[in-house]
Amino acid sequence: MTERFAIYFAPSATSNLWERAATWLGRDAADGDLFHGPVAGIDRDRLLNLTQSANRYGFHATIKAPMALFEDTNEAELRSAMTEFAAKHEPFSLGRLKLVSLHGFLALIVDGQHDQLQDFASHVVEDFEPFRAPMSVKDRAARAAKGLNERQIELLDAYGYPYVFEEFQFHMTLTDRLGEADAADIFQAATTWFSPVLEEAIVLDRLSLFHEPEAGKPFRRLADFKLGSPS
Numbered sequence: 001m002t003e004r005f006a007i008y009f010a011p012s013a014t015s016n017l018w019e020r021a022a023t024w025l026g027r028d029a030a031d032g033d034l035f036h037g038p039v040a041g042i043d044r045d046r047l048l049n050l051t052q053s054a055n056r057y058g059f060h061a062t063i064k065a066p067m068a069l070f071e072d073t074n075e076a077e078l079r080s081a082m083t084e085f086a087a088k089h090e091p092f093s094l095g096r097l098k099l100v101s102l103h104g105f106l107a108l109i110v111d112g113q114h115d116q117l118q119d120f121a122s123h124v125v126e127d128f129e130p131f132r133a134p135m136s137v138k139d140r141a142a143r144a145a146k147g148l149n150e151r152q153i154e155l156l157d158a159y160g161y162p163y164v165f166e167e168f169q170f171h172m173t174l175t176d177r178l179g180e181a182d183a184a185d186i187f188q189a190a191t192t193w194f195s196p197v198l199e200e201a202i203v204l205d206r207l208s209l210f211h212e213p214e215a216g217k218p219f220r221r222l223a224d225f226k227l228g229s230p231s
Helices: 016-025 044-050 052-057 075-087 115-127 137-144 150-159 180-197
Strands: 004-009 061-067 092-095 097-102 105-110 171-173 202-204 206-212 220-226
Touching: 004 075, 016 180, 044 052, 044 180, 052 171, 061 115, 061 206, 075 115, 075 206, 075 220, 092 115, 097 180, 105 180, 137 150
Parallel strands: none
Antiparallel strands: 004 061, 004 206, 092 202, 097 105, 105 171, 206 220
């Protein structure tokens, strides 16, 4: 069994955004609840078919990508390090999120360049790198085969993930890659469903620890570490 841990941003599990996203995806990664029935006029079975990967990973923005833990570390030490890290950083506004089609899948992103966010994400990647076990040759080959550029390959080899530092783009995935037959009406449904919770600015006020118990299983939201909280 190979378990993995990920350091994500996810809004409060009692927030309207989290509840809407969990309902849309059909699963609440915090408590395991499953949702049934249509969403914004879209049949649930159809929506589940278009959100299989997004459902498995849970609603989040990746900061430190899923990783197996290095052999000399463990979950308790990772939690302790996250508590200490969170205590040293203050919450900050991301502004209002917007719904976009990103390389064929729907996602919520920040509007425009956000230097504070980029800097924060870079610190997370570097500070928690000692916890990451090296990638397997198989996993590295699979990732490298996905059309990465030279810089992304360099980052993959150094940090186990190609989309860090200047390649990082904050996004909260809402669907898998959509075909032409689904793109327009799913985008309209997502617009209808999420617009009421995108009126106000969102604050990055925590890091969330997610856990994959074994390859291919759904990720669960284990714990939140609020920024600015005493360690």
